[in-house]
Amino acid sequence: MIDISFEINGRKVNPNNIGDELEAAVLSGVADSIKSDIGNITCPEHGQRPKITIKGRNIDNLSFDVSGCCDKLIEKVDSKLK
Ligand SMILES: [Zn+2]
16 A cells, blocks of 8 residues: 655644544545555556655645655656646
8 A cells, every 4th residue: 555644734644533524534535536546556666665745734735745766656656646
């Protein structure tokens, strides 16, 4: 499974205990759509999975960071997410 984490306004959050049902639903929805977009992508060279951080100043203003073992993997993920 792809590693997805969340950071809202500089704070790491977990949708499972964010304490706000609406925000939790939004974050889970974003995570689900990323998962379905990139699937079980792995690096063709290293076999590693990407790490995605969904972040923003608030829930209405989210973007994501992709990190991984090398640029090749990151590019592969980026192209799927566009
Ligand atoms: Zn790699």
